[in-house]
Amino acid sequence: GQQLNQSPQSMFIQEGEDVSMNCTSSSIFNTWLWYKQDPGEGPVLLIALYKAGELTSNGRLTAQFGITRKDSFLNISASIPSDVGIYFCAGPLWGYSGAGSYQLTFGKGTKLSVIP
Amino acid sequence: NAGVTQTPKFRVLKTGQSMTLLCAQDMNHEYMYWYRQDPGMGLRLIHYSVGEGTTAKGEVPDGYNVSRLKKQNFLLGLESAAPSQTSVYFCASRHYEQYFGPGTRLTVT
Numbered sequence: 001g002q003q004l005n006q007s008p009q010s011m012f013i014q015e016g017e018d019v020s021m022n023c024t025s026s027s028i029f030n031t032w033l034w035y036k037q038d039p040g041e042g043p044v045l046l047i048a049l050y051k052a053g054e055l056t057s058n059g060r061l062t063a064q065f066g067i068t069r070k071d072s073f074l075n076i077s078a079s080i081p082s083d084v085g086i087y088f089c090a091g092p093l094w095g096y097s098g099a100g101s102y103q104l105t106f107g108k109g110t111k112l113s114v115i116p
Numbered sequence: 117n118a119g120v121t122q123t124p125k126f127r128v129l130k131t132g133q134s135m136t137l138l139c140a141q142d143m144n145h146e147y148m149y150w151y152r153q154d155p156g157m158g159l160r161l162i163h164y165s166v167g168e169g170t171t172a173k174g175e176v177p178d179g180y181n182v183s184r185l186k187k188q189n190f191l192l193g194l195e196s197a198a199p200s201q202t203s204v205y206f207c208a209s210r211h212y213e214q215y216f217g218p219g220t221r222l223t224v225t
Contacts, residue, residue, distance in 0.1 A: 033213060042120075042206050042216035043159070088158065102147060103174065104214060108158040 004089055006107035014115050019076040021110045023089030032072035033090040033104070034063050043088060047074070079114050086111050118142055120217035122207050128223045129197040137192040137220050139207030147210040148190040149174075150182060152203040153219075159206065165190055197224045 161174030
């Protein structure tokens with residue numbers, strides 16, 4: 001199946017710094033999703049991207065759908081301690097089954113630690 | 117509006133025991149999903165359902181069964197638990213995008 005590669009796997013940053021992470025695939029995606037998972041919780045949808053080149057913000061978070069449709073980027077500006085968690089990218093697994101089932105494939109996540 | 121809820125939150129089983137995990141959603145979503153999350157592996161799809169009375173296999177279905185008798189509920193069953201099924205299990209439901217429950221942490225000894 002399609003695989004999503006996230007980098008970096010983990011990062012330690014000082015509070016107030018900006019953060020950048022990305023997700024790449026060898027296959028084209030029609031949708032890119034970014035989720036955040038707090039420790040002991042389920043993933044929460046942050047941003048959904050539906051068009052190549054699209055740039056979407058959600059507060060201090062900004063995500064971009066790459067022009068090639070094979071990558072996406074997530075930036076966090078002025079990080080704060082509550083940004084700690086694991087950030088996952090995801091995209092639809094179109095080829096895995098019939099249309100409409102909308103299965104997702106997930107990257108393995110970027111673990112973010114913020115030093116106060 | 118509680119969203120997606122899962123019960124129980126924690127469970128310890130002995131090898132060979134059976135159990136059922138319950139997922140409930142109050143958003144009237146057609147699609148529901150069960151995932152497992154293991155360290156370093158991300159989220160992997162076990163089974164999913166595109167509507168009441170339907171189920172289908174995902175990426176890692178072996179050792180699990182599911183049922184969707186009511187639209188709002190999606191049950192995940194382990195008939196004979198194995199240590200390899202120690203994991204955190206997440207349910208999700210979807211209208212446009214998937215929304216996740218808080219998870220069930222299962223340990224099989």
